[in-house]
Amino acid sequence: MVTTNTIPTHPEGKTMKAVCFSSFGKDPKKVLEVKTIPRPFIISGDGDDGEGNDGTTTTTKSQLLLIKVHACALNPIDKIRLNGDLAAVKPEQFTDNNVLGYDVSGMAYGALSEYVVCSATEVALKPTSISFAEAASFPLAGLTAYQSLKRGGVKEGSKVFIPGGAGGVGSLAIQIAKSVFKAGYVCTTASPGQGTELCQELGADRIIDYRSEDFETVLKGEDFDMAFDTMHQGDKMGTLLKKGGKIISISGPPSIEAIEEGMGGSVGFVVKMLLFLTRNRKAEKAAEKAGGSWEYIFMKPSGDDLKKLGAFLERGEIKAVIDTEVDGIDNFMTAVDKLWSGRSKGKCVIKIIV
Template identity: 30%
Template sequence: MASVPSVQKAWIYSEYGKSGDVLKYEESFPVPELKEDQVLIKVVAASLNPLDFKRMAGVLKHFDTPRPVNLGYDFAGVVVKLGSQVKKFKVGDEVYGDTLERVQEFKQFGSLAEYTATEERLLALKPNNLSFVEAASFPLAIETAYQGLERAELSAGKSVLVLGGAGGVGTMAIQLAKQVFGASRVAATASTAKLELLRSLGADLAIDYTKQNFEELPEKFDVVFDGVGEGEKAVKAVKGGGKVLSIVPPPTPPTIEFYLTATATILEKLKPYLESGKVKPVLDPNSPFSFSKTLEAFSYLETSRATGKVVVHPIP
């Protein structure tokens, strides 16, 4: 491995606002210094999350770190250096994961850069059948879907409604509900053009939210997984005694408000499903965006029209 430089190319913000106004390309941002439990990764691909632009807009500034901040959480790449306490990985390993354990613990260094550092517990070996672009699309979305469905107590034989089924988390929630949790019936919402995608991922019922009000359907569900913030409507779609879980604050009581605690344990647990193709990556047709087009990638994500995940690749 070539020696690691002290500075790198990265996308950063120094003040709060819309991505088009505040996100800047920086050619000499510091490479993060490793803590003893961290791994330094040469980033090959990174994916974007709504959390990125919400943080950049200042919605979460009471949790934020000192600026300038290098954005990005999900990544796939190659290990180039190990902290003194790291045991699971070696230099040259192809890995994927994220830089963020909890929203309340933001870091200054993210994944939209040539190098990123993250804790060993947030990192897993990349499944051999996945490209770096595919692997980078998974971590936060699949971990959020898995932990959320677990928290909502989805189990074999129960029914689930996924609101926002074509989004990054929604596409994972449909597949996990069917393949991993053994749901007897999976319903999901999307716009007209995306209904076939929902069916291909395992949805038994694909609901066109532009033509149907899901909360008025006679059928009710054991679990409603709200990925878009439908509030009172979501509560109307659940059976008595069922659970409604939302990943978009603020929730409408009695909805469970859910925030991910990231862990590579989930990636390791789901590895057989990824390797067998039972759970597959869903990349937006416009992906990947090149590193120089990161602003365009954010502009597109902010339209809320993306399907699955928006990925940035290659990274210099």
């Protein structure tokens, strides 16, 4: 299915600012720019199907929400999309208004803009105790961590390995494992100094300095219930697992099963062959050798899951972790530069309303 991003002209001629691109590119400075484009709106009438802001068929008007964006967070998938690395499984039809971003204080594809239209089933109310920037930093990374840990069977007392604990997903996964699933032991990796200090603050029980220690060697035979592959290292995690343990991956080549589950249907022959040839067999074999399993998953937008996690945010049992917070959409490149550098500790957020 080709992803179209055409926003029809607003019936009243209203416009908005958005960070757009009209071609793929490795250098965001060459392909990203702030543009004025039509403001999205909800076309469908009460009880009738219609066309949504992305040019696709939508459900009824009552199931859609127009959100005024206060803040938007960046994610590694934005870089992957901009590079064109998603094109094989999700082709992109270029227009003048392909909008970057997945995370807002709400959630939507093409979120780095002043307004977005979302499905009501994909959003949850912002906890009153946190800022809009904190709320925007949470949905994609938080849901990715929560759904991965759940798929990994993490429960009270579980022993979990979460590398990259200072990153956007890792920093939330540590907290969710401890606070939501009541894991008994969480081990992570981080750089010395600020990264290690952050992981300690988030509740990690053990932190391995990845610059001087190899986790595959250090943790061999420690019988983890789950290893969370956030950095395409699944092939090194088999020796960490107990029998029956699971490696859940969100990084590297996805499996055919993950793509079909994420898209809600079968993929074409060419894509299926590409996925078959690039399948992470080393990770699968490493898990099988330990008597465990390897699985790749994609996050699924879920208002119910967000609501559940929002209660922990409201009580302060989980906290958003922000590395960079930029004022104003025109200054978006500061946040992009930090994320693209690979050195961010937590999330990079652009405040649309300052």
